Amino acid sequence: MSLDQLSQEEQSTVLRVRKRVIEAIGRNMDLYGVTLSTGHLYGLLFFADKPMTLDEMGREMSMSKTSMSTSMRTLLDLNMVNKVWEKGSRKDLYEVEYDWYQTFTDYFAIEWRKAVETNIQIIRRSIEEISRMMREIPEDTAIRGVLEVDKRKMEGAVRYYSWLNRLIDCLENGDIYQLVPKE
Amino acid sequence: MSLDQLSQEEQSTVLRVRKRVIEAIGRNMDLYGVTLSTGHLYGLLFFADKPMTLDEMGREMSMSKTSMSTSMRTLLDLNMVNKVWEKGSRKDLYEVEYDWYQTFTDYFAIEWRKAVETNIQIIRRSIEEISRMMREIPEDTAIRGVLEVDKRKMEGAVRYYSWLNRLIDCLENGDIYQLVPKE
DNA sequence: TGGTATGTACAGAAAAAACTGTACAAAGTA
DNA sequence: TACTTTGTACAGTTTTTTCTGTACATACCA
Structure with missing residues (x-):
């Protein structure tokens, strides 16, 4: 269920709540030795309703693609996100490990x-x-x-x-x- | 038992072995979120035969006193070293927590x-x-x-x-x- | 009390890390 | 095969962190 089915006001409400939680999660990810911005990326992915591509993340995060790429590499190495394969798509898809x-x-x-x-x-x-x-x-x-x-x-x-x-x-x-x- | 009772050659032998171990310990202290040089200080203290003062550490470490002071603060906050009181001495004495x-x-x-x-x-x-x-x-x-x-x-x-x-x-x-x- | 030794606050310098944009490599598509 | 699209290597820049030296506050000593 995607966010863009909602009204402007509903969207901003949901985003505000999410943002606070993303912030909290990301801020403490230094315990795992990862960067704050990597943590934010992780938080974004945590609330995503489906696996995301780098381009989709870029649309929400104002980060360079290179940065996101290396962030995802870091998270993959730690098994914090998984790469998902979807046939028909050439793009890499990422989703958080919810366990x-x-x-x-x-x-x-x-x-x-x-x-x-x-x-x-x-x-x-x-x-x-x-x-x-x-x-x-x-x-x-x-x-x-x-x-x-x-x-x-x-x-x-x-x-x-x-x-x-x-x-x-x-x-x-x-x-x-x-x-x-x-x- | 202090090192300076030993011959020059004996000292260098002991120091070489210690240095390798200190290096190893310090290198992995980033898991605790501490700096490499703080880790080295910790390693030095690990092999010290008695609690050390900042000045004594400075003699072996080529670090500014300020740096050492903040390093010790970090290690104290993490309970990795303890402050030891010795009457008669005005200096702060530090020793590692061996447990x-x-x-x-x-x-x-x-x-x-x-x-x-x-x-x-x-x-x-x-x-x-x-x-x-x-x-x-x-x-x-x-x-x-x-x-x-x-x-x-x-x-x-x-x-x-x-x-x-x-x-x-x-x-x-x-x-x-x-x-x-x-x- | 004044004098001295000791640790730390603070500002600036040095070093390290994170981030960006471009250029390119890899892999899919027609 | 040539043409796209996508992810990443790399060099340079920006930001952050770490380190240093000075100045000062505190506490001990005579």
């Missing part, structure tokens, strides 16, 4: 998982290196103590990262809903 | 909670407004359909936010460790 639980999960599965994996690898390698050094150093020397402390700190970090990994697993496989049901 | 589980929880309790609360309030108010409008509009009109759809979308959002709120509760009260034990 926000999934969106939340994907964000962690994508961004946080990536960070965790890199860090865990770097730290493990560093622990290895330190252990190797320690084997070649006599006991009760100053450097041994320093290495010991550093190593312990890094081991703590690895333990935390492994927990975070398991937490993300629980998001992905849905176990989290046992503890925190959708309602 | 990273707590750090993770606090981040959500602070940043995400804030976003959720604002959005939930704005959306609830908008739902109210729409409901009020609908009561004054005859059935089976075009605008009613539009309002209906918008309302349903917003109700979905509220449901998600309430879930997120409960998830953050579970982080704060520790219930999360039933599902994902620290090990």
Whole structure:
């Protein structure tokens, strides 16, 4: 059901309400590391009654096509919007992922998982290196103590990262809903 | 145990290993919305053997004191570092919060909670407004359909936010460790 | 109380990021 | 095949953010 079937006054009423919500959603999308204007684009798409093309968005947003294109790329990479295929149309169509639980999960599965994996690898390698050094150093020397402390700190970090990994697993496989049901 | 008890060579070895880890930690701190250089400062503090003052950090970091001051403020606000009081010293002392589980929880309790609360309030108010409008509009009109759809979308959002709120509760009260034990 | 050390506010400079317009590549259509 | 249409790469511009240095407020000390 499209907006242009409505009277001028009705349209502006609906748009005013939407705008406030779009603003609110967009403003907090920096938690996902996306730009305010990308957030607005997302909000626009959230209220769209059907998948939209870049041109349609441009009509409502006063943004360059290039900007919109890169914004959509960002949102696609985060699985926050989906590309929809419609035969007969050459244009790309976008629609928001309305399953926000999934969106939340994907964000962690994508961004946080990536960070965790890199860090865990770097730290493990560093622990290895330190252990190797320690084997070649006599006991009760100053450097041994320093290495010991550093190593312990890094081991703590690895333990935390492994927990975070398991937490993300629980998001992905849905176990989290046992503890925190959708309602 | 301080580094300057060690030989030049030993020091450089330790510093090389640390630097790689600091780099890794700092690079991914953008997930918490903090700057790369703030991340480096955090990393420096992570390996420090005792709470540090701004001047001590300045000696190792080549950053202006102002920058460091604001960085520390940011990290304090996120509960990622703590201010330590040591009598006899006029200087502020900072040390990292080594409980990273707590750090993770606090981040959500602070940043995400804030976003959720604002959005939930704005959306609830908008739902109210729409409901009020609908009561004054005859059935089976075009605008009613539009309002209906918008309302349903917003109700979905509220449901998600309430879930997120409960998830953050579970982080704060520790219930999360039933599902994902620290090990 | 005056003197000194310490952290931060503020304004301006530097750096980074976001945005735009053009030019082009890719893919569909006749 | 030539002709469109559509999305994106890229370089340059604008905007935003981060960083710095100075000036100042605060708190401690003698």
